[in-house]
Amino acid sequence: MTISRRALLGTGAALGLLTACGSNTGREGGSGGKGPRLAQWYHQYGEPGTEQAVKRYAAAYRKADVRVQWRPGNYDEQTAAALLTDSGPDVFEVNGPSLDQIQGGQVVDLTDLFDGVRDDFNPVALAPKTYDGKIWAIPQVLDTHLLYYRKSLLADAGVRAPRSMDELVDAAKALTTKKMKGLFLGNDGGAGALGMTPLYAAGLSSVTEDGEVGFDDPAAARVLGRLRQLYADKSLLLGAPADWSDPSAFTQELTAMQWCGLWALPAVREKLGDDFGVLPLPADGPHGRPALPVGAYGAAVSARSGHKKEAKDFLKWLWIDGTRHQEDFALSYGFHIPARLSLAKKADKLTKGPAADAVRHATEHGYAEPLLWTPASRTAYQDALSRVIKSGANPESELRSVVREVRAELARVKKKS
The missing domain is CATH 3.40.190.10 (Periplasmic binding protein-like II)
Structure with missing residues (x-):
């Protein structure tokens, strides 16, 4: 089953069976970076080129050996089950995380990664990633x-x-x-x-x-x-x-x-x-x-990871500091709005006509399910x-x-x- 980023605005009903791979047994070639091996999970996108792009981002990181796993099938249930084990991902993409995952201590608090940049993230995208005053995932793009x-x-x-x-x-x-x-x-x-x-x-x-x-x-x-x-x-x-x-x-x-x-x-x-x-x-x-409605897949860290600090460092490099990768991910494979307000404002493809109207409507009138x-x-x-x-x-x-x-x-x- 191939899933487009549009699924993040659906009912979240795509569920299936767990086929977990451990954080030290990544199936894809890693970045070869120095440091621990990190397993990074993504759901299977429908837009051509997305898989190659996220593997390219990971390969550019030198402080860990990041192994991207492209997860076909019922990704939400695969991830939910893997977070309860020691054989799941270190970092992972999530349409959430859910309240149960946060309350259950299954994900890591990422609030400190937003120091100095929190106001640059679209607040509608950030709100459903925030609970008890803490941020549990980094919004990647908006749909x-x-x-x-x-x-x-x-x-x-x-x-x-x-x-x-x-x-x-x-x-x-x-x-x-x-x-x-x-x-x-x-x-x-x-x-x-x-x-x-x-x-x-x-x-x-x-x-x-x-x-x-x-x-x-x-x-x-x-x-x-x-x-x-x-x-x-x-x-x-x-x-x-x-x-x-x-x-x-x-x-x-x-x-x-x-x-x-x-x-x-x-x-x-x-x-x-x-x-x-x-x-x-x-x-x-x-x-x-x-x-x-506005939805945003986010990047999170599993509380079961044996390399939580290194996983957080990688996500900061990619989704906080890596604005070039963020713009590429939003607009080169399908058509989406960067989660960062500054990027959405200056992206050439979003500055004219209906595309600019869409950005304005999403910013002024968008809501996200809490x-x-x-x-x-x-x-x-x-x-x-x-x-x-x-x-x-x-x-x-x-x-x-x-x-x-x-x-x-x-x-x-x-x-x-």
Whole structure:
């Protein structure tokens, strides 16, 4: 299974079996650097050239013999299991770490590596890597979802780029014809791709800063009702040949607007030139705000490593000091935003047109799921959202049930603190 960096914004459901390799038995040729041998794990990226790039970075490090292991299959579960043993990685890439891994003492505190540079990391990317005032992983790159819209099609229909959820519903309906739908949110109607984004657009959140349910509010039901209206109006493209993460439905004019990812921007630009724009999900209601999800894989150190100091030194060299490698990793293999604000600001590929708009939207309107938003809470919400959109279930009653489940889950994880 080949995984793109877009997976970091998904539901985290890719799980499988452990095939651990010890930190002293790296399968790939090492850097040959002086010092201990370090095993560095990455999940298997879909973008060509990424594997060769990370091996090149490791080979340039001279203070340890870094052995990159490219981990196909169900990486999240492989890593979670390996962290409980002495045969796992020294440093590893992680879509987290999870709250359980932090509370269980499975990862090393990396806060001291950020001395003097913490303010240069995008705060949205850093927040879910931070717990109890400490930073547990270094964000590598940012990915985000965006609302793509075709400028000419909207102009022909006399529709402006939507600035509210009501305008989005109206625009999708006006743009729907016999040959084209107004909006594509995924073949499931948007439950999987949008996730919590509608609630953030309504001015709410998954979990509040003080650790309580962030969407126990009438505004939550109202915004989910907007999604149901899109489905009921038959404005949504369903059953597309490729799902929402692929921009082909948009570039082939099966839809005038599509929720997709930043990774699709070069392909869209190649097909459509300047005839498109990007937006966050529009605000809903008087207290709403534009919203889009931001995710960042991070680099962490296993607490089981026998070379924790050397592992931290390597990560500082690569993901704190190595700005040239960071920019290369973000923009040479796929299309992503560097986690460092200074790099994102000066990167040539991100300074013009929709790419610059995407960086601005991610910086101004991006949110990240907090550590307290656990897989159990996410699953309860996703299931309810699907029932609301596709089956017309009552948003109020569905959300009441989700609030109860999330409240119980929050009590469980806070009890472990």
